Amino acid sequence: MQAFEYASPTTLQEALGLLGKSWGDTDVLAGGTDLISLMKEYLATPKRLVNIKGIKELGGIQNSKTGLRIGSTATVEELLENADVRKTFPAFTDAARGISSPQIRNMGTVGGDLCQRPRCWYYRQGFGLLATQDGKSLVPEGENKYHAILGNSGPAYFVSASSFGPALVALNAKVRLVSSSGHRDVPAARFFVTPQNEKARETALLPNEILTEIMVPQEGTKNATYEVRQKEALDWPLAAASVALKMKGSTVSSARIVLGHVAPTPWVAEKAQEALAGKAVTPETAEEVAKAAVADATPLSQNVYKVQLARVAVKRALLEAMRARA
């Protein structure tokens, strides 16, 4: 790990004043479950580190009539254990449960989950975010079994690593990004971006900004997340789906269906959303909608299997959303 200067401010203003203008100047430390590993690999070599866990206003989870607010430094465990969240937004609880090591849940933060860098093994081995060599991505003809099956026309082939991203997009959440000159509330769907060049990042966050909170509107949806994974613990999903359904009686008036870990961003399955509108969720419609969700998939040489997993994730998330929760 490269040496760095360290600060642990107690106010947001103080912390913002310590950030730099470009990546690599100052990194923000919260749970550290991704950043510290990146620093050990010299994939992150900040000159300064600003620990934001001492800033009280960035923590906590509050559910009110207007919406759910999740402070960016609330831990995954806090979110998992929150009874209000489990009742109203089980899509988050499901996703939090999927982050399946107690140690990671105790340390890792919700903001950190959104800001974690891709798990793409080319990126993690130092080939860069887009894994290009001689102007060409190594992924399409390389080891791509965990890479994208949607939104993968290049130059990015990695999958968004965020466990909460798909649920945030499905639930129409906004993410607050604050700099010393003000704040902007970015819809979750626009927070995650597909980088077009090696200098770009996979989120809208700028180096002089801190993600302070997540705001989720109360829309009275039935919602759920379903993840398909290789191992039960210590792993990221191979495919996931978060769904949020607005109901009119027993039929779905409008649906948000978002796939995770299959594209460089959480992936809104528009055809599936259209296919479900006006219908009741039955095992048959769930099957049909799930097929529509992956109709446009363009798998790479080694990841055709992910199409089936994503399809199953959508089907099961839909059925799970309709199930009465304890």
Add this chain to the structure above:
Amino acid sequence: MSSKKDPDNPKKPRPAFSRRSFIQGVGVGTGALGSGLLETVAHTAPTDGKFAGPGVVPITLRINGKPINLSVEPRVTLIDALRNSLDSTGAKKVCDRATCGACTVIMDGKVVYSCTVLAIDAQGKDIQTIEGISQNGKLHPVSVAFVNNDAQQCGYCTPGFVMAVKGFLDKHPHPTMDDVEKGLGGNLCRCGTYVGVRKAALEAAKEMRGGRNA
């Protein structure tokens, strides 16, 4: 062979040579304690006062109830501070990437990977390590249950696993086998002693409840 201090005679000289005492001796001389000898030694450069480091800075850690002063660079992780600066080698450094659990300690009542906590960030926390869980020379019920259930083979994951079990049982005193499997998902054992570990967790749970099946 052991480089541990003799509790009955703290002034007793250490064995002539051990890898640990060698590394420590070098570390003390260069101020590179805990940061790895091959890394460039950073020198404290005073900045605008808002930042500490990048050179060594004094910190205080509360370990097993005792406040301990030490000097480390901000980049030093808690596991390195424990093992390299404090000779507290119970927690093991294996993957060093928040994945295997061998470095597990309990911080403010929660299990964490000490390889992925900066020592400077662990200040003000109550840190419990494997060295601190026995009481009056008597093994902790979790440790006893590990012995009873053959829950270790090579033993390298054991200290982290014991802490993970303790942290889990402190929070879930009445676990089922399924709870135990999920609750210990953050620790790996390459010898495959999971069955013994899970049985040990259930036995320890019973013991910690006072031997009752309540």
